[in-house]
Each structure stands twice: as C-alpha cells, then as structure tokens.
Amino acid sequence: MTQFAEMSSPTPDIEALESQYQVLLDDLAGGAEQTSVVSRWDRLRKTFSTWGALTHVRYTLDTKNAENRAAKELLDELSPRVESLDSRVKATLLEADHKGSLSSDHGDHLAALWGADLASFDPVISDDLVTESKLRNRYVELLASAQLEFRGETHNLSTIPRYTLDPDRNIRREATAVQWAFFQENGDELDTIFDEMVKLRTSMARKLGYENFIELGYQRMQRVDYDRDDVRVFRDQVLNEVVPLVSRLRALQADRLEVGSLKAWDMATYSQEGNPRPIGDHDWMLERATEMFDEMGPRFSSFFRMMKDSGLLELESRDGKAGGGYCSYFFDYEVPFIFANFNGTQQDVRVFTHECGHAFQGWSSREAAISDYVWPTYESAEIHSMSLEFLCWPHMDKFFGEEGERFCWTHLAGALDFLPYGVAVDEFQHRIYEQPDAHPAERHAIWHDCERRYQPELDWDDLGYPAKGGRWQLQRHIYLNPFYYIDYTLAQTCALQFWLASRKDRDETLSRYHKLCSLGGTGAFQQLVSQAGLRSPFAEGCLSEVLEEAASVLFGS
Numbered sequence: 001m002t003q004f005a006e007m008s009s010p011t012p013d014i015e016a017l018e019s020q021y022q023v024l025l026d027d028l029a030g031g032a033e034q035t036s037v038v039s040r041w042d043r044l045r046k047t048f049s050t051w052g053a054l055t056h057v058r059y060t061l062d063t064k065n066a067e068n069r070a071a072k073e074l075l076d077e078l079s080p081r082v083e084s085l086d087s088r089v090k091a092t093l094l095e096a097d098h099k100g101s102l103s104s105d106h107g108d109h110l111a112a113l114w115g116a117d118l119a120s121f122d123p124v125i126s127d128d129l130v131t132e133s134k135l136r137n138r139y140v141e142l143l144a145s146a147q148l149e150f151r152g153e154t155h156n157l158s159t160i161p162r163y164t165l166d167p168d169r170n171i172r173r174e175a176t177a178v179q180w181a182f183f184q185e186n187g188d189e190l191d192t193i194f195d196e197m198v199k200l201r202t203s204m205a206r207k208l209g210y211e212n213f214i215e216l217g218y219q220r221m222q223r224v225d226y227d228r229d230d231v232r233v234f235r236d237q238v239l240n241e242v243v244p245l246v247s248r249l250r251a252l253q254a255d256r257l258e259v260g261s262l263k264a265w266d267m268a269t270y271s272q273e274g275n276p277r278p279i280g281d282h283d284w285m286l287e288r289a290t291e292m293f294d295e296m297g298p299r300f301s302s303f304f305r306m307m308k309d310s311g312l313l314e315l316e317s318r319d320g321k322a323g324g325g326y327c328s329y330f331f332d333y334e335v336p337f338i339f340a341n342f343n344g345t346q347q348d349v350r351v352f353t354h355e356c357g358h359a360f361q362g363w364s365s366r367e368a369a370i371s372d373y374v375w376p377t378y379e380s381a382e383i384h385s386m387s388l389e390f391l392c393w394p395h396m397d398k399f400f401g402e403e404g405e406r407f408c409w410t411h412l413a414g415a416l417d418f419l420p421y422g423v424a425v426d427e428f429q430h431r432i433y434e435q436p437d438a439h440p441a442e443r444h445a446i447w448h449d450c451e452r453r454y455q456p457e458l459d460w461d462d463l464g465y466p467a468k469g470g471r472w473q474l475q476r477h478i479y480l481n482p483f484y485y486i487d488y489t490l491a492q493t494c495a496l497q498f499w500l501a502s503r504k505d506r507d508e509t510l511s512r513y514h515k516l517c518s519l520g521g522t523g524a525f526q527q528l529v530s531q532a533g534l535r536s537p538f539a540e541g542c543l544s545e546v547l548e549e550a551a552s553v554l555f556g557s
C-alpha cells in the first residue's frame with residue numbers, strides 16, 4: 001500500500017504526450033481494433049489525471065509553497081491542451097462508423113457525456129481556460145490569506161466558524177462581524193475577480209456559439225438528462241414547500257434561544273447551550289470513525305482502514321491551507337483522497353462523513369471499465385456523500401456522547417434549512433449569467449433579492465456588507481465551479497429519501513446505497529436515482545413524504 005506522501009506521478013512532457021495521442025488517432029484512422037485503442041488512451045488519461053490530482057491536492061495543502069504554486073500553474077496551462085487532445089479522440093470515436101462498438105462496450109451514457117464535453121470545449125477557448133484557472137487561484141489565495149484577529153487569537157476563514165457557532169450570542173455576533181469585515185475590506189478585489197470571471201465565461205460561451213454562459217455551464221457540468229426548466233420547477237418546489245417549513249423552524253429556534261428575533265449569527269445555532277461538538281480532537285475522531293465504519297460492515301471497514309493507513313485523510317486546518325473540503329482521486333493508485341479543515345464544531349463530523357461518502361463511492365467503482373465511469377456527474381455524486389451523512393446517524397454517540405441524538409436533530413434541521421439557500425445560489429447564478437454586463441453593485445442587489453425570497457428570516461442587522469448582498473462571495477462554488485450548487489439540493493432530496501427509508505429498513509437501505517456506489521458514473525442522474533429505488537427530484541411532490549417525516553422529527557407533529 002503506497003503512502004500518500006510517497007505518491008508521485010511524472011511531470012507530463014506535453015510534446016511526448018501529443019505524439020502518443022497522434023499515434024492513437026492514426027491507429028483509429030487506420031482501422032485498428034477500437035477497444036484496445038480506447039484502453040491505451042484511457043491509460044494515458046489516468047496518468048495525466050493522477051499527476052493533476054496530486055498537483056492540485058498538494059497546492060491546496062499549502063498554497064504558500066512556491067513549488068506547489070509553480071506545479072499548479074503548469075497544471076492550469078497543460079489542462080486545456082490535454083483537453084484538446086482528448087476532444088479529438090472523443091470526436092473521432094463518436095463518428096458514426098465507430099459508434100456501434102462504443103455503446104456495446106460501455107452503453108449509451110458515454111456518448112452523452114462526451115457529447116457534453118465536445119459541446120463545452122474547442123481549442124479556440126484554450127487560453128481563456130488558462131486565464132479562468134488563474135482567476136480561480138486568485139480567489140482561493142485571497143481567501144486563504146485571511147488573518148482574522150479575534151479575542152487575541154489569529155484565525156482563518158476555516159477556523160472562525162468555531163466562534164460564529166459559539167453558544168454565547170455575543171461571541172457569535174463578534175466573530176461573524178470579524179468574518180464579514182474581511183469581505184468588506186476585500187470587497188473590491190472580490191468584485192473584480194468575479195467580474196472578470198463572468199465576462200470571460202460569457203466570452204467563451206459566445207465563442208462556442210451560445211447566447212450566454214448558462215447553456216455552456218450546464219454542458220460543462222455534463223447535465224445530460226435535465227435542463228434549466230426542470231431546475232426551475234425544482235426551485236419552485238423548494239420555495240413552496242420547504243421555505244414555510246424552515247419558517248416554522250425559525251420560530252422554534254427563536255423560542256429556544258429566547259432571543260425575540262433571530263439575527264444572522266443565530267441562524268445555525270439551535271439551542272442555548274449551542275450545537276453539540278465532537279468531544280475529542282482529530283486523532284480521537286479518527287479512532288471513533290474507525291469503530292463506526294467497522295460496525296457498518298466489511299466494505300466500509302476495509303475502505304476506511306485503507307484510507308487511514310495510507311495517509312489519505314488530510315483533515316486539520318493549517319495556515320496557508322486552502323479552505324473547504326473535497327474528495328479527490330488518484331487513478332494510478334486507485335485510491336481517493338479526503339481534504340477538510342476541522343474546526344472543532346459539529347460541522348467536522350458532517351464534512352467528514354460527507355467526504356467519506358464521495359471517497360467510498362470512488363473506491364467502490366474503482367474497477368469501472370473506463371475512467372469516465374468511476375465518478376458520476378456531480379448531482380449524482382452528492383447523493384453518495386449527503387446520504388452517508390444520514391446513514392451514519394446510529395453511530396453519532398461515538399462522536400458526541402449523550403449529545404448524539406441532538407446532533408442528528410440539528411443535522412436534519414440544517415439539511416432542510418440548506419435547501420432554500422442552495423436554490424438561492426442557483427437562481428443567483430442564472431440571473432448573473434443572463435446579464436453578464438451588470439455592475440458589481442447590481443450583482444449584490446441580485447443576491448439580496450434571492451436571499452429575501454428564499455431566506456426571508458435572515459436579518460444581518462448592522463453588518464452592512466452582507467446586509468447589502470455580499471454573502472455570496474463566501475460561497476466558493478460561485479467563483480470556482482459555476483452552476484455547481486443545485487447539485488447539492490437535488491442530492492439532498494435523494495439523501496432525505498435514503499434517510500426516510502433507513503428509518504424503516506436499515507439493511508435494505510444500506511444495500512441500495514452500496515449498489516448506487518458501485519454503479520459509479522455508468523448512468524445519467526435520473527437513471528441512477530431510479531436504479532437506487534429513489535424518486536427523481538424533478539417529479540412533482542417528490543419532497544412531500546420526506547418533509548412530513550422531517551416535520552414530525554423536528555416539531556413532534
């Protein structure tokens with residue numbers, strides 16, 4: 001078993017790679033047996049992807065390290081060139097005379113995925129993609145540079161939530177103010193980066209023949225079986241069914257906190273003693289997690305022990321480390337990698353079980369016949385992660401002691417509360433890319449409007465920056481992966497169905513979950529959802545049953 005620290009992949013030699021691709025194309029043109037050419041090509045893709053993933057992971061682990069930054073820059077420059085090479089192979093394979101054997105080897109979904117890839121790339125935008133990566137890095141580095149002075153300590157954006165979620169309301173208020181002061185101070189730069197991103201993305205879309213970035217954004221996300229009308233219908237369901245339920249939750253919360261009216265810094269705290277916190281540190285949590293996965297069956301157990309023993313978990317927050325949490329995958333080693341920033345709140349357990357869901361799925365489908373099928377598209381991938389958060393519920397006493405049940409309650413409350421916010425982020429992005437020439441102040445006004453619609457109780461009080469609509473700038477996806485957000489709400493709708501099912505028959509639910517993980521990316525979203533025995537979030541009334549059960553857990557009625 002190779003340790004993460006020892007994992008390496010040769011820096012690609014782009015000229016050599018170009019000639020290897022040319023050989024593949026010549027072989028295809030010369031009538032070589034297609035299956036073997038595809039498997040040679042997939043080998044090349046896996047190796048490049050392994051180098052890219054290792055480079056990205058090491059950069060996010062220490063964004064200040066010069067060597068990591070230089071490697072990341074090279075990755076940003078090479079990626080569009082390799083994408084261009086891949087496009088040529090995909091286009092050649094999709095040509096009519098090759099189609100038959102492709103679908104008999106891999107089904108129809110592969111052609112749909114590649115169709116989306118071809119629709120979202122042309123060498124004419126290669127330089128723009130490099131510029132887009134540079135803008136992303138500027139955002140990541142700006143946020144990673146935050147030094148928040150709070151009560152004699154210096155924090156970053158990953159560790160300050162420990163205090164924005166403190167049981168003491170004054171501490172919550174003060175920490176929230178410190179956090180937004182950073183955004184206020186850097187507001188111009190954040191607006192400039194985003195303005196450049198929106199204009200650049202719009203210009204790429206137009207070069208590819210689209211009216212604006214929305215359609216291109218969907219193609220980049222490889223959304224092959226639903227469109228923006230379906231998404232709008234889903235957002236409306238959230239507005240009509242979830243927003244009223246969250247309003248009920250707010251009333252209960254105000255009551256429990258005895259605050260009269262809730263302020264922004266109260267929204268994620270559900271009782272006066274604060275939310276439960278894990279009762280041990282990082283190493284202790286890993287021990288508890290090992291016990292939990294051992295108890296959840298042999299597949300989870302061997303997966304988690306492998307992750308831990310190979311050093312594939314990087315969970316502690318450090319100076320210079322990028323924010324957020326994610327899961328990556330190293331094809332040449334056939335192992336996933338988990339990145340997080342523990343801060344001592346209950347979020348650690350949520351983020352951890354979430355990323356373990358991604359990693360478990362990638363590991364479950366590591367033997368997929370082609371690399372495109374190891375991971376599904378994002379809205380499907382988030383089902384594995386968000387569902388595992390719920391499927392771990394019976395083990396929460398390990399992390400929270402007697403507070404295990406209270407954690408589950410706040411997790412459920414947070415899961416419902418998240419849906420309106422999630423669709424607000426989605427609606428915001430549609431509106432942003434519909435009017436790419438809007439002024440930064442207009443963009444803030446658009447967010448403000450979305451917030452009012454979906455989170456009517458959110459009151460920023462005297463925090464001027466978010467009160468005027470600056471909250472979206474903390475949402476990394478808006479900068480880094482446009483249109484990657486509705487995915488979480490669609491997946492949450494599916495995860496809540498798994499939650500409901502597991503309350504009735506845990507074993508049957510777990511076996512459906514395993515099945516879904518093993519399917520990897522072999523189908524489109526609604527196909528996978530139906531294979532897992534779940535209802536599509538686009539179906540009318542898909543939320544009703546779960547909301548009924550959730551209300552009974554949250555309100556006892």
Ligand SMILES: [Zn+2]
Nearest residue numbers: 354358382385
């Ligand atoms: Zn995720």
